[in-house]
Amino acid sequence: MAPTTLGPIQRKFAPWDDPSEVPLVRFENVTKRFGDFVAVDNLSIDIYPREFFALLGPSGCGKTTLLRMLAGFEQPTEGRILLDGQDVSKVPPYRRPVNMMFQSYALFPHMTVEANIAFGLKQDRVPKPEIEARVAEMLKLVRLEQFGKRKPHQLSGGQRQRVALARSLAKKPKLLLLDEPLAALDKKLREATQFELTDLQQELGLTFLIVTHDQEEAMTVADRIAVMDHGVMVQVATPAEIYEQPNSRYVADFIGDVNLIEGRVAAIDGARVEIAPSGIDARFEVAEAPDTAVDDTVWLALRPEKIAVSMEPPDDASVNCVSGEVWDIAYLGDLSIYHVRLASGITVKSAQTNVTRLIERPITWEDKVYLSWTRDAGVALIR
Template sequence: MQQTANGCGFAPWQDPNEEPLIRFEGVTKKFGEFTAVDRLDVDIFKGEFFALLGPSGCGKTTLMRMLAGFEKPTEGRILLDGRDIGPVPPNKRAVNMMFQSYALFPHLSVAENIAFGLKRSDMPKTEIPGRVDEMLGLVQLREFAGRKPHQISGGQRQRVALARALAKAPKLLLLDEPLGALDKKLRQQTQFELVDIQEKTGTTFVIVTHDQEEAMTVATRVAVMDHGRLIQVDTPDRIYEMPNSVYVADFIGDVNLIEGNVASTEGERVEISWAEGQPLIVGSSASPLAAGTRCSFAIRPEKVAISAERPPDAVNAISGNIHDIAYLGNISTYHVRLDTGHIVKAQTANSRRIGRRDFTWEDAVWLSFTDTAGIVLTG
């Protein structure tokens, strides 16, 4: 979880003396002429809940399959605890994998499913019942130990699959879209259960998902992928607040993007010329920018205030008319059309029960935001 990464001081990637559990060194994977993973370097540390996030075909599943041993790198090395695992077959790796389908044996009970891998391991047979009971307790399924998979819910089947994957105490657990088969409400609940179990066991989790909310909820760090490359690897809050490119800003969450040119800079403060007859937009940039640089101003809708009058002390204020309204229960999103034709989204929290909306379609409004609310991107 985000809180784990930032609130509790867990950040081994910031410690130059910390050795990673997993290291990708110049890893490339090709299928014929197609490059699925392209010269990838990344370190994953012990105890992380690491998310690989990206659209279909970006290379995240190929990356996971190489970790599991189902695919071999075309170039480069993958190290696990300092050892090159390229030559190590899947069944000899200290790695386990949990699939979206869960792959439970329908004729075996919950307890027997969890015990299945243990019976084929080096664990003494006398120790297996105790380990199964420990796993049942971990996933809170002791009372369902004798049931078959079809006699329990989808969320419970997911926990059986997780218990079975963790039973052999792998150094690394790979989760391939593990919650994709669950409905939204159950998926959200199970995300927190996953984090709780990961923290209790201390096992390193690597999850593949295309669900941004899922990655942001569970991960200590998120790796955003596109066309076989890592675009940004960072904590969820930094991925959201400090994207390093237009691609990441646009892929993670909702964002307004306005193109323009740098008019002037002073430290991190940047003024952007973006439309004739419109006031300059004042934003911030993490890196120095020269005047005239083509750029995009990215700002999240929740950081844009909407009002009937121009706020007198606003650093940035733009006028327009409400083009559309999306009522989402807890929030409302206003789509405001500017005189330039741009559509800018502003969000407000619905903190009171609906009586009458402050604004409706075609109303003239002002959008305002601070000079640090948005970020200037050039990539």
């Protein structure tokens, strides 16, 4: 009998790596200006069918403008937007096979839940029995069968959110745009709804484009994330790549928590790049530092959970090891974040999982500790 090997368990979905795939949405050098303000700056991106794509960034980074251009509420100043190969830049919103779920939900207050969901189908003059069937199907999909006759103000926030979702899905759009769809929900409900959204997207086989400023939300739901800043996409990659291989300090800092230590490339030796940190008497190594040469300035990005804290020096203290004094401890229950101040005055954060039940942790304020990490833990960033 041949030995069974553990193959990839999860379905690998990566149409962006497959050159034969045809994108559903294509932004071609799109620029949008409002007067002097450049909201979107010469941006090009392909989004593929069945993809869950997240636009992530702080407010004012141009992510909502991008979404509104796709819905048709804004026209690009320059460039083209292709939907299914057709230029839709000049097509008005009511003629686009795209639907949007609004941040405010924008439910029609004078109509019942059923009438809200049926609204889009009525515009297309769908026969009445078909409308009724589709409305019933949508109500079932979002589990609001008993609420069809209610008005929006008679529903709770979570129910309204589901009505808005049902209404935007009723016309079976090629592409669903979601503008901060969960921002108005409380944390518990938001987390549950994130999974519902991904399940729904997979079940219906639709393409979702979500705009959010919540990085956890983007990480949970999306196949790919585009991190935006000042109208440009700084990095477009899968959640894991964004987190583990950020391409810039901006992305590393925006997604999760990170320690950034400035330094200089001291030596490059195949899979080993040596970094001399400025102001710290230590030697750092990383596995790779693409596009760098000796003497370049780089920043070592280290995630707090990848740094170990110990009272005793590690076996090899000559590389990727610094010592300092515990300055502050943030006890979060599941984690403890140790803020360690090095001799040079730099503070480095380390997150430790609290795997045992203890009221008092062995490491406490003002202890002298050693911080160490492996060569694979850090990423050298050049910008």
